[in-house]
Each structure stands twice: as structure tokens, then as C-alpha cells.
Amino acid sequence: MTRQRVAAAFALVGLGLLSWGSYLGLWVAPPDRYMGDVQRIMYVHVPTAWLALVVFTLAFVYALLFLIRRTWRWDALHEATLEIGVLYTALLCIQGALWGKPTWGVYWAWDPRLTTVAVMLLSFAGILSLRHFLDDPLRRASWSATATILASANVPVVYYSVRWWNSLHQLQSTPKTVNSAMVEPLRINAFGLLALTIALIMIRSWIAEARRRRDLAPPLPEIEA
Amino acid sequence: MMALLHKEFLLAWRGRARVAASLTFAAATLLMFSFSAGADGRLLQRLAPGFLWLAILLASTLTLQASFDAETQDGALDGLILSASAASIFYAKALTNWLFLAALGFVLLPLIAALFDAQLGALDRLMSVLLLGTAGLAAPGTLYAALAGRSRAAGLMLPLLYFPLVIPALVSSVKASELAFFGDPMNQWGGWMSLLLAFCLIFWSLCGALSTAILEDG
């Protein structure tokens, strides 16, 4: 019961901070000098990007830990971070497209960061569906951990190659305007999303663990009296 | 290791009907690409290097898949793993797949030249791109084929995992081939080849190290 209280506390703190930060970002912060009101997308986009990176880094660490230590707990955490990371990168792409249309004029550009995130989304979504297609818990754990390590090793290579591939028509990245009224909602949202993410990872890993226990020892059929 | 390689070559030789079929498949995809791009000769010529690599990539999913069929069908892998290390099994398979894919690329070259009226400018450069690029495809492809072959929905799993992983190899192979086809005024060929080489080194070593987890678990 206590661990559920901890997760609930993290989730509530996270949701509270996110509402506060988004309120500041949407209504209090001034519009950006160049980007105007579109800049407000950044208050949700940048924290999502940070947390997506954190979550996928964790996925890599958990995958490695599973292969070294061979403990089911790491597999449950690996599954949790995979699913949440895929959710965040999918949101990241949508938010990026919605920011790109009014500022760049297009929903999608072959910017190295954008493209790398799309490749990450594809790679990890593939690993997530691989887990659905493997019934044996040991295979599921160890094979998906292998795939996660390969996909993570690939991320810098993808970034580097796409940057070079597209070097002739490189797009301008966001101009950095430092203004406390603009930094504050960013920071609050980032901490809020961090707290919420901790709660989500905890809960999702319990689900994974419960399912694995069920897979290894399915409940016995009831005997009719 | 030599015995394993011998076994692989023997298997490949017995499956030569499959080799012919995958060659036909690659040629068919080339035709399909041209029909989808339209009858603009200049455009087709410009797209030829990309089409070459797409044809190799698509055909590779079939041949990679087939490379583990003999072992998974009757559980022979469990016996094999007792007598040889996972890494040596993996490298024997990856080497065979590499040779096969490189050969496929060489056979496709004259076809590309004829279909798209592409000048095979620097043939020595083109050969080295084909060798290195197919090496980049073979290592991760073989590892994922080992994994996909023993999961449900095998045909779906291999491309789903393998395509996103080989994007850097594909990008640099296509770029290096373009430079070999159309000339290299800014002297970038070496750069793309080093990137490709780095990709090959990373994944040939990493996949070998991780093959234990794939071949021995389950």
C-alpha cells in the first residue's frame, strides 16, 4: 500500500506543477519577440524532449542491468521506460510539427534533431511490439534488452549521419531568449513532468511485474464442486 | 568456425533456388520503383543509387529471414549451441549473409545501368561501397533475423527492428554511391565511407557481443 501512496504523491505533485507551469506559460509569460505566442509550445515541448531523453537513457541502463544482473525487476522497469519513452517521443513529434508549421512554414523538416527523434520513436516502438510477440518471459526480457542496447548505440550515429546528409540546407534552430518570465514555466513544467514520469514508471513496472508473474505461474483453474 | 562457415555455404548452395528467387525479387522491386517514379528519364537516373540500395534492403529481409530457417524449423539451434559458441555461430551466419548481399549488389549493378541509363562512373568506388554497405546491413540484420525467426509474426518483426537500425548505413551507402555514380567534386566520398566503416565496426562488434543473449536465452 505504501508504494502506491508514493506513486500517487509523485503523480499529484507532478500534475499540480504541470498545471501551474502551463498556466504561467499560456497566460502569464509574455509572447516571444520573434516567435510570438507560438513560443508557448516550447513550455511543453522542451520538458517533453528532456524527459523523453531521460526515459530512453533509463531504458538503456535497465536493459544493460538486466543482461548483467538477470533480475526480473530490471526487466519490468525496462518495459515501463520503453512504453513511456515511445509515448513521449510520439508527443514530441506532434508538438514539434505544430511548432514547425507557423514558424518554419512546414510540419516536417529534415532537421537532424527532428529526424533522430523520429528514428528513435520507430526503433523503440518496434522493440515494444517485439515484446508483444514474444510469449516466453525470458526471451521477451533478454531479446528486447538486446534490441534496446543496439537502438541506443545507434542514436548518436543516426544524429551524425542525418546532420551531414542534410548539411546543405540546415534550418535555423530556436533563438535563445533568456527572460525569467519565460524560464520559469519551463522549469516548473520540467520538474512537474519529471515527478509525473517517476509515478508512471513505477506503476507501469508493477503492471509488467504482475503480468510476468502470471505468465510464469498462471492461476490454476477452479475445480467445480 | 571453419566448419560452421562450411555448413553455411553448403546450406546456401542447397538453397540456390532461393538465391535466384531473391534476385528476381530485387529486380522486380527495381521495376516497381521506376513505375512509381514516372517515366522521367533524368529523374530516374538521379534516383538510381537510392533505388539500388532500396532493392538490396528489401531483398535482404527475405534472405536474412531464410538464413535461420534451417535451424529454427527442427530446433537444431539448441544442438548447435552446445558445440559452438554463440558468437561464432553468429559470425558464420553474418559472413555468409554479407557475401550473399554483396553478390546481389554486384549482379544488380548492370541492371541499374541498363534500366536507368546510369553511368557506372567509378566502378572501383562503387564496388567498395557495395562491399562496405552490405556489411553494414548484414550484421544487425543477421542478429535480428535470429530473433525474429523465433517470435510470432516473424516476417513483420525483422523489418520493424532492422530498418530503423540501418538508417545510417543506408544514408551513407546511398550518398557514397551517388558520389561514385555522378562524380565527387567536393571530395566527400571518403567521409561517407568512413562513416559507413564506423557503422560496420560498431555493429559487427556489438552484435557479436550481444549474440549470446539472443542465441542462448530461451
Next chain:
Amino acid sequence: MTGMIQGGWEFVWAAYGITGVAMGIYIASLWIRWKAEDKSE
């Protein structure tokens, strides 16, 4: 104020809306899955 992008609120609302709804659906799905697993144990 020259050079500033005017308007674009619809994109801002869409970004926040989609993110909020997606997170809401995900949290709800976690809740349902957790309850289901909790009951079966």
C-alpha cells in the same frame, strides 16, 4: 514588433490539447491495467 510571428494560438492550443489528452488517456489506461492485474492476484 516587426518580425514577430502573429497569431498561431490554434497551434498552441492543439499542442497543449493533444499532449494533455494523450497523457490523460495513458494515465487512465495505466489505472485500468493496474486494477485488472491487482484483482487477478
